[in-house]
Structures are given as C-alpha cells and as structure tokens.
Amino acid sequence: MxxxxxxxxxxxxxxxxxxxxxxxxxxxxxxxxxxxxxxxxxxxxxxxxxxxxxxxxxxxxxxxxxxxxxxxxxxxxxxxxxxxxxxxxxxxxxxxxxxxxxxxxxxxxxxxxxxxxxxxxxxxxxxxxxxxxxxxxxxxxxxxxxxxxxxxxxxxxxxxxxxxxxxxxxxxxxxxxxxxxxxxxxxxxxxxxxxxxxxxxxxxxxxxxxxxVPLDLAAEGLRLLVVDTRVKHALGDGEYARRRAGCEAAAAALGVRALRDVPHEELDRALARLSDPALRPLARHVITENRRVRRVIDLLDAGDTRDVGPVLTEGHASLRDDFAVSCPELDLVVESANAAGALGARMTGGGFGGSAVVLVEAAGAEAVGAAVAEAFAAAGHRPPRLFEAVPxxxxxxxxx
Incomplete structure (x- = not known):
C-alpha cells in the first residue's frame, strides 16, 4: 500500500x-x-x-x-x-x-x-x-x-x-x-x-x-496552522449559554427571528435600538461576523486567498472586544504570529482557551510557529501544540 x-x-x-x-x-x-x-x-x-x-x-x-x-x-x-x-x-x-x-x-x-x-x-x-x-x-x-x-x-x-x-x-x-x-x-x-x-x-x-468551496492552500504556497493553546479557562463554564441567551434577547428586541436577519447596512441603526447596552457588542459581533464570512467566500471564489488573512485578524478583534470570549493565550497567538509575518490569525471555537488558526506563507510557516512558541515560553505558558489543518x-x- x-x-x-x-x-x-x-x-x-x-x-x-x-x-x-x-x-x-x-x-x-x-x-x-x-x-x-x-x-x-x-x-x-x-x-x-x-x-x-x-x-x-x-x-x-x-x-x-x-x-x-x-x-x-x-x-x-x-x-x-x-x-x-x-x-x-x-x-x-x-x-x-x-x-x-x-x-x-x-x-x-x-x-x-x-x-x-x-x-x-x-x-x-x-x-x-x-x-x-x-x-x-x-x-x-x-x-x-x-x-x-x-x-x-x-x-x-x-x-x-x-x-x-x-x-x-x-x-x-x-x-x-x-x-x-x-x-x-x-x-x-x-x-x-x-x-x-x-x-x-x-x-x-x-x-x-x-x-x-475548494481550498487547496498547498497549491497556492500557503498553509493554515492550528495552534492549540492547551488551556481551557473556567470562565468558559456557562458563558457560552449566557452569550447565546444574550443574542436571542437582542434578536427579540429588534423584532427579528435571529440576528442573521439584521443586514450589515443597518448595523448602526440596529445597535441604537437596543436599550440594554450589554446586548450591543454581542449583536455587533454576530452581524459583522456574518459579513466577514461572505467576504471570505468572495475572496476565495476570486482566487484572492492571501487577502483572507486580514479578515481573520479582524474577526479575532471582534471576538476579543465585542463577544469577549478570547483569553491572554489566544491573544498572544494572534499577536506573535502576525508580528512574525503571518497573513492573519484568529481564535477558533467557543473561546476562553482552545485553539487559534493562522494563515501563513508556506515558506514562513516554520518561523511563525517558532515565534509563537517563543512568545509562550517568554510568558511562562505551557508550550502550544501546532499542526497543519489539511481540509x-x-x-x-x-x-x-
């Protein structure tokens, strides 16, 4: 064989x-x-x-x-x-x-x-x-x-x-x-x-x-790395359910079945209609994240795969600042990877630990991985686990 x-x-x-x-x-x-x-x-x-x-x-x-x-x-x-x-x-x-x-x-x-x-x-x-x-x-x-x-x-x-x-x-x-x-x-x-x-x-x-959607990164000289931080913070217990409930409350307040029904063009007006300030960042993340998915689809369909990187980093900022589900280890992955030349990076999954994805040039993948590992060592974190995501x-x- x-x-x-x-x-x-x-x-x-x-x-x-x-x-x-x-x-x-x-x-x-x-x-x-x-x-x-x-x-x-x-x-x-x-x-x-x-x-x-x-x-x-x-x-x-x-x-x-x-x-x-x-x-x-x-x-x-x-x-x-x-x-x-x-x-x-x-x-x-x-x-x-x-x-x-x-x-x-x-x-x-x-x-x-x-x-x-x-x-x-x-x-x-x-x-x-x-x-x-x-x-x-x-x-x-x-x-x-x-x-x-x-x-x-x-x-x-x-x-x-x-x-x-x-x-x-x-x-x-x-x-x-x-x-x-x-x-x-x-x-x-x-x-x-x-x-x-x-x-x-x-x-x-x-x-x-x-x-x-075809995703042959190797043919384009690219790699998608997964960085498992090997941490899971207790803060995540119950926080997923609370954010889901918050999103449902925001949709109900806006009179829609779900937040996906709020067009991105109406984002500012929708947020202004939410009287509970705690619901606004949750709604902003979901509405902008749906737009980011469509942007990535358009880029992949056009063959502009490298331009997906900044969209990933933008998504991480939204998860960190609006949805508040990141953590220091995930932020460190994104920061150190991008500083080492990655095209973009973001946390993936529910948050409060877990993994991040990093889009890199194949030729620079080893250097980016090493930079992330060094940043973790300098911060006193456990060594992360890195591997390539092959569709x-x-x-x-x-x-x-």
Whole structure:
C-alpha cells in the first residue's frame, strides 16, 4: 500500500477492530470514523442562524461497532481510564438520567435521539461500541461532535437506516443539546458529517444549504496552522449559554427571528435600538461576523486567498472586544504570529482557551510557529501544540 493516507486508515481500522475484539469479544460489523473540525471564519454565528465556514481535520473519532438485540448499550473508550460504560437503551434519559453524564453522554445521546425519532426499534435495539479518537479534547476542535457523528454513522450502518449526512448532523445536535445539555449550534455536526477533502464548507445554518468551496492552500504556497493553546479557562463554564441567551434577547428586541436577519447596512441603526447596552457588542459581533464570512467566500471564489488573512485578524478583534470570549493565550497567538509575518490569525471555537488558526506563507510557516512558541515560553505558558489543518473528508465507513 503506497499511499500513506490509505496505510494510516488501514492501521486505524485494524487497531479499532482489534480493540473491539479485546473488549467485547467477537467481531465488529465495521469501523466508522468522523473528523474534528476547525472553523476558518464564522464564530458564534451558527446558533444565530448565520453563516460559517469550517473544514474537517485529518483527526478523527473511530467507532468499531456491532449490533445487539437485547437493548444493551456497551460503550468502551480507549481514551479514558476505566473506559467501559454499560447502559440500558430503554432507560436512557437526559437531565441527569441514565447515560447523560461524562463522555458516554455523547454516544448515548445519539442512541436516545434515534429512539426518540423512531429510527431504532423501541424494543431490543442496542450495540457494542469501541471508541478511539485522536481529536484533541478541550481544544475547540469539536471532539464531542466527532464522537457523536461517528456513533451515528455506525448506527446508521448497523441498522440500515439510510440517513443523509444532514439528518445525521441534526440528530447529533439534538443529542448534544437535549441529552448532554450543551446548547451548541449545528456547525460542528454538519462539518463532521458533510465536509469533503480539499474543501471548506460554506454553510447557511438556518436551512442547512451548503457549498463545498475548494481550498487547496498547498497549491497556492500557503498553509493554515492550528495552534492549540492547551488551556481551557473556567470562565468558559456557562458563558457560552449566557452569550447565546444574550443574542436571542437582542434578536427579540429588534423584532427579528435571529440576528442573521439584521443586514450589515443597518448595523448602526440596529445597535441604537437596543436599550440594554450589554446586548450591543454581542449583536455587533454576530452581524459583522456574518459579513466577514461572505467576504471570505468572495475572496476565495476570486482566487484572492492571501487577502483572507486580514479578515481573520479582524474577526479575532471582534471576538476579543465585542463577544469577549478570547483569553491572554489566544491573544498572544494572534499577536506573535502576525508580528512574525503571518497573513492573519484568529481564535477558533467557543473561546476562553482552545485553539487559534493562522494563515501563513508556506515558506514562513516554520518561523511563525517558532515565534509563537517563543512568545509562550517568554510568558511562562505551557508550550502550544501546532499542526497543519489539511481540509479532509467527513464521516465515513473505514476500509481496512
């Protein structure tokens, strides 16, 4: 096997299948995978019915699975200590009920959502799952969505459901919102389910219409770096939900369904109509961020990829100053990368830690990475983790 990617996939398939045999006994029916994602532009817009542009990472969650007809759901993660969780699918319940706590809430939530929507038999439907993931956790790269989507495509295969990628994404969002209790939007699940290699996904989160946008950075002499700060600040606990509630309050005050319905041309008038000053910066970020997504689409369509860089940096300033979800480590990535010659950079993900993306000339990528590492060392931070974001394929069954 000469293709390194094919060889790596074969090795991952074999590892997952071997792990399944060791843990569950017997043979898995197959191995399925779903990727993490990084968001090029469009942050905190998805739960405002707005526009986003994620791309799938090479990093995936893999699920080896076999069907059960006794209602048992046996989940094993190779990534956590004491990784076995045994559940009864008939007793799965959100809000602190069976299966709704810890890492198992994400795959269990998918089973629950499928049962709630009548996709799985009411009696007896179960599964044995073996999970292994190399999507970094806590880095804002959607490790939970990757696990959900991998579980969903595995169950789709086991039970012959024939679900579309969009339906899988919606089921997984329901699992995360209603079962795991995380009020996320739809971007992460759609990216994991629908992205294609060599493309970014331009997604309208209201109607889920989407377009695959070619993004061959290597051909243009560019690279997109992901810098995982390896920090997650406690301030993030509950702050996501508070900002979402604030955006909803701003939309209600403006008399629109969601902030995506406020045209950028009416930004100043809209902000003046908000009597609560705390809502104005939230609305300003969402309205301007939707415009930034469209600007990036126009630039990519025109072949002006280098001009995307300043838009990224502009987006970071909005996330830092208006939405207030950045942190010193993320700001340091952006500042040090741009000072070292990057074309642009911004935080990505929910914020308060996690990762940033940096657009660089390929020839200067090593110097930019070194500058960021040196800045972290000088500030006394843990060394960041850097890797290249290569637009990769979405959820699929792996072939050994």
């Amino acid at each position: 000469s293709d390194p990617a094919e060889a790596a996939e074969a090795a991952q398939t074999a590892e997952a299948a071997d792990g399944f045999r060791a843990v569950h006994g017997g043979e898995p029916a197959g191995v399925w995978a779903a990727p993490g994602r990084v968001n090029l532009i469009g942050e905190h817009t998805d739960y405002n019915d707005g526009f986003v542009m994620p791309l799938a990472l090479p990093h995936t969650a893999r699920v080896a699975a076999a069907r059960r007809d006794d209602g048992a759901l046996n989940l094993y993660s190779a990534d956590v200590p004491d990784g076995m969780v045994r559940l009864d699918t008939a007793k799965l319940a959100p809000g602190g009920g069976e299966g709704s706590a810890g890492w198992a809430a994400y795959p269990a939530g998918v089973v629950w959502a499928m049962r709630e929507e009548g996709l799985l038999p009411a009696d007896g439907a179960g599964a044995d799952l073996y999970v292994r993931s190399d999507v970094p956790t806590g880095a804002g790269l959607s490790s939970s969505a990757a696990l959900e989507v991998a579980t969903a495509v595995a169950l789709d295969g086991l039970y012959g459901l024939g679900l579309s990628p969009e339906r899988i994404a919606l089921l997984c969002r329901r699992a995360e919102n209603d079962f795991a209790g995380v009020p996320c939007g739809i971007m992460d699940q759609m990216a994991s389910a629908c992205c294609t290699a060599g493309h970014a996904l331009y997604l309208d989160t209201r109607d889920l219409s989407h377009r695959q 990769s394929t979405g959820a699929r069954r792996l072939e050994g």
